[in-house]
Amino acid sequence: MTTFAELPLSSALQQKLAAAQFTELMPIQERAIEPALEGKDVIGTAQTGTGKTLAFLIPVIEMLNQEGSRQPAALVLLPTRELAMQVHEQYEQLRSKRLPNAVLIVGGLSENTQIQALRKGARLIVATPGRLQDFISRRLVDLSQIKILVLDEADRMLDMGFLPAIQRILDILPRNRQTLCFSATMEHSVVRLVQDCTRDAVRIALGSVLKPAASVELRAYEVRPDAKMATLRQLLDAQEGQTLIFTRTKRGTERVAKELVRDGFNAAMIHGDRSQSQRNSALLGFQEGRYRVLVATDVAARGLHIDDVAHVINYDLPKMAEDFIHRVGRTGRAGSEGCASTIVTAADIPDLRSIERTLQMRMERKQLDNSADPSRVRVVQNTLASRTLTALPGEVFI
Numbered sequence: 001m002t003t004f005a006e007l008p009l010s011s012a013l014q015q016k017l018a019a020a021q022f023t024e025l026m027p028i029q030e031r032a033i034e035p036a037l038e039g040k041d042v043i044g045t046a047q048t049g050t051g052k053t054l055a056f057l058i059p060v061i062e063m064l065n066q067e068g069s070r071q072p073a074a075l076v077l078l079p080t081r082e083l084a085m086q087v088h089e090q091y092e093q094l095r096s097k098r099l100p101n102a103v104l105i106v107g108g109l110s111e112n113t114q115i116q117a118l119r120k121g122a123r124l125i126v127a128t129p130g131r132l133q134d135f136i137s138r139r140l141v142d143l144s145q146i147k148i149l150v151l152d153e154a155d156r157m158l159d160m161g162f163l164p165a166i167q168r169i170l171d172i173l174p175r176n177r178q179t180l181c182f183s184a185t186m187e188h189s190v191v192r193l194v195q196d197c198t199r200d201a202v203r204i205a206l207g208s209v210l211k212p213a214a215s216v217e218l219r220a221y222e223v224r225p226d227a228k229m230a231t232l233r234q235l236l237d238a239q240e241g242q243t244l245i246f247t248r249t250k251r252g253t254e255r256v257a258k259e260l261v262r263d264g265f266n267a268a269m270i271h272g273d274r275s276q277s278q279r280n281s282a283l284l285g286f287q288e289g290r291y292r293v294l295v296a297t298d299v300a301a302r303g304l305h306i307d308d309v310a311h312v313i314n315y316d317l318p319k320m321a322e323d324f325i326h327r328v329g330r331t332g333r334a335g336s337e338g339c340a341s342t343i344v345t346a347a348d349i350p351d352l353r354s355i356e357r358t359l360q361m362r363m364e365r366k367q368l369d370n371s372a373d374p375s376r377v378r379v380v381q382n383t384l385a386s387r388t389l390t391a392l393p394g395e396v397f398i
Contacts, residue, residue, distance in 0.1 A: 007033060009058065010065055012096040020093055026051035031204045033058050036180055041201035043194050044182045050206065052182040053090055056150045059180070060124065061091070063148055064099055070121040071145040072103075075173075077129055077166065079156040080299060081106045081276065082283065087152070088126045099123065105132050105141070108276035115140060129157060129165035136172065146173050149197070154183040155190050155322070163193070170197055184329075185322050216312075216332035220342040220352075228343055232256070232315060233263060235341055236293065241310025242286065245295045246327050248316035256315055257295040267293035298323050306330060314342040317351045321358035 002025055004017045025033075028046045036042050036059035046052060060074045067073050078084045084106050091102045103117035105127035118141055125132070125141070135141040149170075151157070157166065179201070181194045186205070194201070223231045236243060247253045250271040257269035268282035268291040286294040287306055298318060309331045318324050331338025344352055355361070 002030065007058070008037065009062060012065070012098075013058065013061055013094065016094045016096065022054065026054075027206050028052055028204065029055045029058075031206070032056070032180075032202075035202040036178075037062060039178055041178060041198040042180045042204065043198060043201045044180075044204040045184065045186050046182075046204075046206040052152065053087055056152065056180045056182060057087070057091055057094065060148055060150065061094055061099070063178075064123050065096070067123075067147065069123070069145055071142060072118070072123055072125050073145055074124045074148045074150070075132075075143065075146050075169075076124070076126045076150040076152060077132070077157065077169070078126070078152045079128065079160050079162065081108055081128065082279065082299070083153065084126050084128055085280075091124060091126070102126050105135055107131050129162040129169060133165040133168055136169065143169070143173055146177055148178045148180065149173060151179070151181045151183075151194075151197070154181055154193060155185045155187055156326075158187075158189050158193065159320075159322075163189070166193070184326060187322075216328050216338045216340050218328065218340050218342075220344060222344050222346070225345045225347070228315065228345065229256075229259060231343055232313065233260075235311075235313055235343075236260075236265060239311045239339060239341075241292075242289070242306075242308055243293050243311040243313060244286075244306070244309050244330050245293060245313045245315050246318070247295060247297060248318065250297060252316060253295050253297055257293075260293060260295070265293050266291050267295060270294065270296040270299060272297065272299055298327070308336075310338065312338070312340040314340070317342065317344060317348050317355070319351075321355045324355055324359070 004022050004025060005014065007025075009017075028044055028050050032042050032044050032052075032055040036056065044052060044055065056076070060076070064073060076084075076087055078087060084104055088102050088104050095102075100121050100123055101117060102124035103114055103122035103126070105114050105125055107128065107130070114135075125143075127135075132141070136143070151166070157163075179198045181198060181201075183190055183194075221231055221235075232245070245256065247256055250273050253269050253271045257267050260267040268285055270279050270282050274282070282291065282294060283306075285291045295315075312328050312331045314324070314327060318327060328338075328340035331340060
């Protein structure tokens with residue numbers, strides 16, 4: 001089975017998929033959708049940008065089409081507002097007229113709008129754990145009829161400290177629900193969570209989720225600290241297309257974006273201190289091509305569906321190896337080719353080596369003369385060691 005048309009879906013959903021030009025199934029969709037449609041729990045791990053959103057939204061929509069209750073019947077938990085908003089938008093694109101709008105329960109948006117959507121009979125809740133827990137504590141939402149729970153980007157939610165909120169939410173959900181859990185990595189803490197909230201789950205792991213996708217060409221440049229900005233400018237001049245630049249701090253994001261704008265680059269920025277409207281405007285402008293460059297902290301590294309990112313640049317190294325994977329995963333998505341460049345200084349070498357050890361990535365370094373010129377900098381080429389994935393009890397990797 002390789003196309004959406006071959007899936008046993010309702011005609012209404014098939015028409016919506018065709019209208020949205022979804023034709024070929026991606027591997028995670030091919031493996032996960034059918035068991036989910038059969039009501040089985042699913043644990044799926046795959047590299048970022050592989051189509052996990054449709055892998056859970058399609059079974060959710062089909063369940064909602066068959067259930068007539070006016071109470072919320074499906075819950076999707078995600079780590080960030082931006083990811084929640086994109087899942088909500090995807091649902092609205094695919095739902096039939098007989099299904100009500102989904103409700104977004106996230107911070108930074110009107111609470112009254114969210115409450116009114118619940119009162120009007122929203123049957124799908126798309127939420128971040130902290131805000132949903134707040135609604136639960138104030139008895140603004142009823143989760144007693146939930147049939148499907150989706151945990152999307154489970155590893156990221158745990159990294160962000162949402163485990164206590166998730167556990168409180170799990171405690172009040174019906175025990176006979178279906179659970180779909182999708183994650184880019186399967187660390188020990190995630191293993192414990194999914195074991196606790198799933199039953200006889202179908203386990204799907206596609207390739208190694210702890211190394212960059214093969215479709216991404218990795219490049220790294222070791223430069224003097226005072227040459228980082230010059231290197232960044234020349235990388236932007238040398239590479240055409242949309243470019244996503246990652247910095248480690250909010251202040252760094254502001255500084256880099258402002259310097260690029262002064263240099264004539266059409267750039268926008270996203271970080272945690274920007275208002276929701278500012279973040280939405282920057283992301284939409286980047287998606288529509290009005291901004292060629294988007295500078296961001298790791299708030300943008302996971303889950304954001306940005307098409308046609310040609311180049312990712314790590315202006316600063318991330319704190320964690322997993323964040324490196326998710327950053328570079330913003331390019332080379334859905335089988336397309338991409339390029340990811342990393343700028344490092346001598347002070348970054350210990351962090352670089354830590355990432356190498358975690359990802360089992362060995363790098364060959366070659367010293368060239370002028371570190372301010374990207375065509376003559378020290379190029380760091382990589383080879384990836386194979387990584388053995390540990391199976392959960394009773395699971396089989398595909």
